[in-house]
Amino acid sequence: MNEFENLYLTIKDRKQNPEAGSYTAYLFDKGLEKILKKVGEEACEVVIAAMKDDKSEQVNEVCDLMYHLMVLLAQLDIPLADVCEELGRRSAKTHNLKAERKPIEKL
Numbered sequence: 001m002n003e004f005e006n007l008y009l010t011i012k013d014r015k016q017n018p019e020a021g022s023y024t025a026y027l028f029d030k031g032l033e034k035i036l037k038k039v040g041e042e043a044c045e046v047v048i049a050a051m052k053d054d055k056s057e058q059v060n061e062v063c064d065l066m067y068h069l070m071v072l073l074a075q076l077d078i079p080l081a082d083v084c085e086e087l088g089r090r091s092a093k094t095h096n097l098k099a100e101r102k103p104i105e106k107l
């Protein structure tokens with residue numbers, strides 16, 4: 001299991017079994033509007049960090065955004081696997097298109 005799957009499982013568990021002191025449980029308690037606000041804020045913070053010359057800050061901000069996006073997925077009851085499958089479909093499509101194009105390019 002990779003870090004994304006692991007984190008998503010923890011997030012889903014916090015939704016089903018809220019723990020006192022858990023920030024994730026706090027977000028689910030506040031609801032969709034709060035989660036959307038956080039996703040927007042964190043996306044802006046990624047943009048701001050990307051304009052600075054600090055890789056560590058950039059990685060930290062991307063992690064914050066990814067975490068909040070996963071909270072949003074859980075709030076919407078979208079399995080992480082659905083996102084992975086869609087990415088896989090896009091990737092397969094791209095590779096198939098490239099494979100189809102190759103013989104034409106060789107002519």
Ligand SMILES: N=c1c2ncn([C@@H]3O[C@H](COP(=O)(O)OP(=O)(O)OP(=O)(O)O)[C@@H](O)[C@H]3O)c2ncn1[C@@H]1O[C@H](COP(=O)(O)O)[C@@H](O)[C@H]1O
Pocket residue numbers: 007010011014019021022023024025063064067
């Ligand atoms: N990956 C994260 C993670 N990334 C960011 N954050 C929290 O996101 C918040 C972002 O900071 P901000 O200053 O923008 O927000 P804030 O002022 O604290 O909160 P608001 O008042 O804006 O709601 C911080 O409180 C961080 O702790 C996270 N909180 C939890 N996790 C993971 O989620 C899992 C469950 O953790 P708990 O929710 O603590 O049980 C664990 O694996 C954690 O590592």
